[in-house]
Amino acid sequence: MTRIAIIYHSGYGHTAVLAQAVAEGVGKAGAIADLVKLESAEQDFSGALAAVAKADGVIFGAPTYMGDISVPLRAFFVATSKAWMAGEWKDKLAAGFTNGLTFGGNKDHSLNSMIVLAMQHGMIWVGPAQPLGNMNGNSTAAPEAVNRIGSALGVTAQSDNAGADVTPPAGDRESARQLGERVARLAAKFTA
Amino acid sequence: MTRIAIIYHSGYGHTAVLAQAVAEGVGKAGAIADLVKLESAEQDFSGALAAVAKADGVIFGAPTYMGDISVPLRAFFVATSKAWMAGEWKDKLAAGFTNGLTFGGNKDHSLNSMIVLAMQHGMIWVGPAQPLGNMNGNSTAAPEAVNRIGSALGVTAQSDNAGADVTPPAGDRESARQLGERVARLAAKFTA
Amino acid sequence: MTRIAIIYHSGYGHTAVLAQAVAEGVGKAGAIADLVKLESAEQDFSGALAAVAKADGVIFGAPTYMGDISVPLRAFFVATSKAWMAGEWKDKLAAGFTNGLTFGGNKDHSLNSMIVLAMQHGMIWVGPAQPLGNMNGNSTAAPEAVNRIGSALGVTAQSDNAGADVTPPAGDRESARQLGERVARLAAKFTA
């Protein structure tokens, strides 16, 4: 059975909501989702590493803080150096999602940080492949639209300064769900 | 007198509107704005090169098409190789702006393309330094807010699928104006 | 039969040498290589677009000039907007290679330009997945080593200021060959 590891950090719950949505999408595709929440830079990463080792695909998630992925994910990335030396992650699919306060906030830089890590491991990067949320222009923000932001490298969500129960909006959650489904379907095809 | 060259391309007029706003900002700072519109990859770039040669700072602008700067600006960048060899642009200030249909659209990649060019020339990069348009979250899009998108590398505007008379909105135009003013003020200080 | 389109530009023949090596690798994997050389920003791109339409995977190549891909490839990217709107390239594999005078030269920015384009199309990005050319440190340059530069996003070659008959060195050519072979093998598996 296809197995997708979702390795993420969440500071205030918004990225966790996205991770849950990604896991739902993975499940919808008939695959197993292994949700692993990172907690700090100093933690033991062996559980997260084990989850990736068993997975056909890995979806990384982190809030964007000061223009890049949060510290626990960066620390996890550094902790993958032995797996990298051994080539253990080669040919696994990889994808990513991130969340921030604004539409911009250099969230693409966070996704680039994930892409660089994936490429160093010889993984294969899968973007959301979602059409623009509103081809007539996104000036209305369109909180219900999938890919309302116009993101290509991964899923980018925008959360208001409020609790994870109300934000990010439905469109961003659905974008995350579809990313999980896409990665799981492609992984199933790829590992057939 | 401080002189700022604005080297830009515009496909449908929206980026031209921003270029005009940048020029207004330069003027507001008491500096001279040299607006140079690029037209095609095959044109004679000597006018644009001469404008940069005389300038204390250069502000690059282009629409983001398929995730990067449009062709005329890329062609101009390639045409700067002689100035690069001679070190002619060293220590000039540089900045950038771009426009696209969505809030995302990989506009930061376009700005990175400008930053790379500027750094190869030994220029000094100045971002907009604008606080977030809405610290409580941008979910309402806030068309009147300066830096409504949350952009740091340069000014990014979002235009709906409509004429340049109605879009990009006032906030984006004011963001561009302030960028022009900022670069001109810093250039004046720097070349004093 | 698996089909890989190699869409590239070459200014002085060095990138063409890499494109040939990529094609050899594709052939070694038992797939068909469609080599399409771009010539200018103003050319008719219908041949290149047709080659991609028929392909299971696409490998982009361009010299890095002033820190980014050369103009003909950028112009081709802009010309793919109709295929993008129609979602025609979705799920095709994509990869890239570039060449420059130095080990650095912002060649990763060129590869990022290719990745952004591929992600906008919903393609799947495949890096070279090549171990470092010399784990003890590359200070000796190691012209015969595969991935002597330590590149992850795509293949990056370095050519001296000499003819394409003598440079880039054997290691870079072999890196390109292996990229072609890898993309063809993965495409075969993926489209099975």
Add this chain to the structure above:
Amino acid sequence: MTRIAIIYHSGYGHTAVLAQAVAEGVGKAGAIADLVKLESAEQDFSGALAAVAKADGVIFGAPTYMGDISVPLRAFFVATSKAWMAGEWKDKLAAGFTNGLTFGGNKDHSLNSMIVLAMQHGMIWVGPAQPLGNMNGNSTAAPEAVNRIGSALGVTAQSDNAGADVTPPAGDRESARQLGERVARLAAKFTA
């Protein structure tokens, strides 16, 4: 008197050697260098924050691990959010350096991580502005040459798998020295 803070992390001493060289360059320009070594993600960053608060310019340094800046610098960046909210670093000059095992290794991504942080703070980015180490091609590696790698966004050094007493080579150390001198001279001019 002009004051430059050098905020860096070093895992095995190679980046520390570069930081020392940067400080020498700052001193050569007649400015004060405040060297602050970061130790971990969990440390108290108030000393580093205080050094930046007093400085006219800041030079960030970190090894590139798995394609991005090491964890202590990333953690420091996150810890600057209060200074960011208050706009405290606006208009300070910023620059960066990094070190890795290969010529590539996605070191430009590390520098981009520094640039993004600097731009979020409204700082002004200064690259090394160093001509290529060898215009005839770098295939000989040229360990004595300044900017032997062809780096533009910041200084990138390459260290062999050996102690910091023997690597990175003289050219990289001199590149770092010149970066320190350049930033100090520009900061003096800028704050005059």
